[in-house]
Amino acid sequence: MTERTLAILKPDCVKNNQIGKVIDHLLAAGFKIVGMKMIRLTKETAGAFYAVHAARPFYAELVAFMTENRVVPIVLERADAVAELRRVIGATDPAEAAEGTVRKLYAESKGRNIIHASDSVENARTELSFFFTESELISNL
Ligand code: IDP
Numbered sequence: 746m747t748e749r750t751l752a753i754l755k756p757d758c759v760k761n762n763q764i765g766k767v768i769d770h771l772l773a774a775g776f777k778i779v780g781m782k783m784i785r786l787t788k789e790t791a792g793a794f795y796a797v798h799a800a801r802p803f804y805a806e807l808v809a810f811m812t813e814n815r816v817v818p819i820v821l822e823r824a825d826a827v828a829e830l831r832r833v834i835g836a837t838d839p840a841e842a843a844e845g846t847v848r849k850l851y852a853e854s855k856g857r858n859i860i861h862a863s864d865s866v867e868n869a870r871t872e873l874s875f876f877f878t879e880s881e882l883i884s885n886l
Pocket residue numbers: 798803806807836837855856857858860861862864
């Protein structure tokens with residue numbers, strides 16, 4: 746079934762000029778871009794986005810990382826988008842990511858791992874609305 750999911754190109758991706766390569770990889774994997782913007786997260790917005798990890802030891806490091814440069818939230822659409830995007834980006838730690846995945850190809854560490862992807866259809870819906878309004882994602886006017 747056609748589905749939508751959220752990717753975020755993280756500050757390392759922006760800083761290292763890897764936006765084009767990563768977007769190209771996603772398009773080649775059959776995703777259609779239906780929303781995209783570049784924004785700078787604040788401590789408050791990055792903290793809220795990752796609130797589920799607030800009790801984890803890496804939370805402060807994660808919030809600091811996500812605010813160190815601009816990020817590029819992207820709404821992606823295809824069949825089974827949520828599961829497919831997780832497969833295409835690879836494991837959280839690039840050292841454990843499968844060959845040919847985005848994180849294996851471009852990420853430097855478990856923390857600085859280039860890209861975020863929603864991990865369930867329900868979370869995708871919540872995360873999309875964190876960055877995009879309904880009217881920004883209308884496909885047929
Ligand atoms: P995911 O991005 O693959 O879904 P999560 O476990 O949801 O991974 O963690 C969210 C983000 O927090 C990761 O993408 C990574 O940037 C950061 N992170 C996760 N685990 C660690 C860690 O052990 N050390 C440092 N950062 C981490």
